[in-house]
Amino acid sequence: MIIAVASGKGGTGKTTVTVNLARVCGTAVHLLDCDVEEPNAHLFLGGELCGEPETISIPVPEVDEALCDGCGECSRFCAYKALAVLAKRVLVFPEMCHGCGGCRLVCPKGAIREVPKRIGVAETLRSGDITLIQGRLDVGVAMSPPLIRAVKAKIPKEGDAILDAPPGTSCPVIATLRETDYVVLVTEPTPFGLHDLRLAVAVVRELRLPFGVVVNRAGSGDDRVQDYCRDEWIPVLAEIPDDRRIAEAYSRGEMMVDTLPEYRVLFQTLWANIRGLT
Amino acid sequence: MKIAFSTSGADLNAPLDSRFGRAAKFLIYDTETASFAVIDNQQNLNAAQGAGIQSAQTVAAGGAQALVTGHCGPKAFRVLAAAGIKVYTSDATTVASALELYREGKLKESVAADVEGHWA
Structure with a gap:
């Protein structure tokens, strides 16, 4: 329960x-x-702390500028405005990203990959x-x-x-x-x-x-x-x-x-x- | 050139909105034709987050090369800078008086955000 x-x-x-x-x-x-x-x-x-604290990360986008043609699909998809596309340049705001991975899926050029961004730790203690x-x-x-x-x-x-x-x-x-x-x-x-x-x-x-x-x-x-x-x-x-x-x-x-x-x-x-x- | 103003109204006598990301509207003034267009920014009033980023994209899409507003936060500033839009802050009460100050060269160009995010 x-x-x-x-x-x-x-x-x-x-x-x-x-x-x-x-x-x-x-x-x-x-x-x-x-x-x-x-x-x-x-x-x-x-x-007592059991083991080491576990690092918790979320996946955030990283854009390969050589592949990106600035189409803006990623920015239009992102509900949290974590990507902005201007003058064929993508600006990423990792602190806004919820880690859903949608930008990577909608990118027609395959220019987005995900990299981990640490947000905190999880710890286990016994009492x-x-x-x-x-x-x-x-x-x-x-x-x-x-x-x-x-x-x-x-x-x-x-x-x-x-x-x-x-x-x-x-x-x-x-x-x-x-x-x-x-x-x-x-x-x-x-x-x-x-x-x-x-x-x-x-x-x-x-x-x-x-x-x-x-x-x-x-x-x-x-x-x-x-x-x-x-x-x-x-x-x-x-x-x-x-x-x-x-x-x-x-x-x-x-x-x-x-x-x-x-x-x-x-x-x-x-x-x-x-x-x-x- | 086109200058964007954050405003709560729809004409030159309307108040200059001190907020950028969550301004109700943007008035885009064209100095060559002495005419203006108004862009609605209503969807950003209720955005959960990223209002400044989205507003900066809206102003860029409106063709503005300069922006006059009350205050500008760091994320919006980063997008505006990437779009090559110069940012001027002003405490003028109306769009018309802010435009006048701009024309007289009395507004100073911002080189960085002047407030933290979510300041209002």
Whole structure:
């Protein structure tokens, strides 16, 4: 079973839910940090690095000017404007390229070949029963979905995996959520939390994925998130109370289920709830 | 020669758009005939990325040898330079006043992008 933990709004507690869930699930589990622009699950898990970090690249076009006649087919095809053709000269913008390979296919002169462009690394760490796989996007690279897909390619065929998604509702989130079995949307009981929860709900409905909500810092705001979930028939899987000790444990890089064992049951119940719904 | 201006309107009294890549339109003024044509740039307003690159290609295809705009980012500048289009930045309020400044030689030619990408 592959579970993704997403949110819409940043800072609601995706990583908190992910690492604590992985800790209490009771079996060997893979945890994938798909927030490759700022992976942070490792701060809570620690763990030993297994092998060397794997370099992840995307194929970008290289034009042989001796063969190119400047027809412009490549530029017209590219949805991301990674190629511009002017005065029979092709300008390539590798930082814009998504690596689809279309330019090479449409070039009538066979003037385009693909060369790898490094975008980041994928690393595997072990911490007890938890195998953490994290992507780290290189500084200055804006294209995270190919790295997220490379991280997800390491999900084993058997067993459970929990994916820590990036915040927001754009391409990196879609790349994370695709082909998962269940989505946990973490929110907080604030107007911002509700606003972004609505956006996230629209995304998972578009992707036709089953999902439920975890309300974090419950009691710190109002009941509008719960009212919204009831009106929309969205299951509220768990409510994590607004407890200062949780924030203190987090600030020390500790998992709440270790530091505050009274919350183990909450996460065990959450795990059981998710299993019951998939 | 033809000069391109980024604008939100369709005539010489229209505002000069300070943005290049995501300007609504380009007014191409022909100094030989004292006439102009307007090219729509609407598709780039909503482009996910590469608006500057695409706009530079549009201006080049319009036959312009010079461009007057508010600001120009690095990718657009690279394409414009490859097309041999001179770039002038101006904070003039209208296309007509920017044209006047150009004619008087009061606009300085840019030798590099003056803003980072996605500045607006």
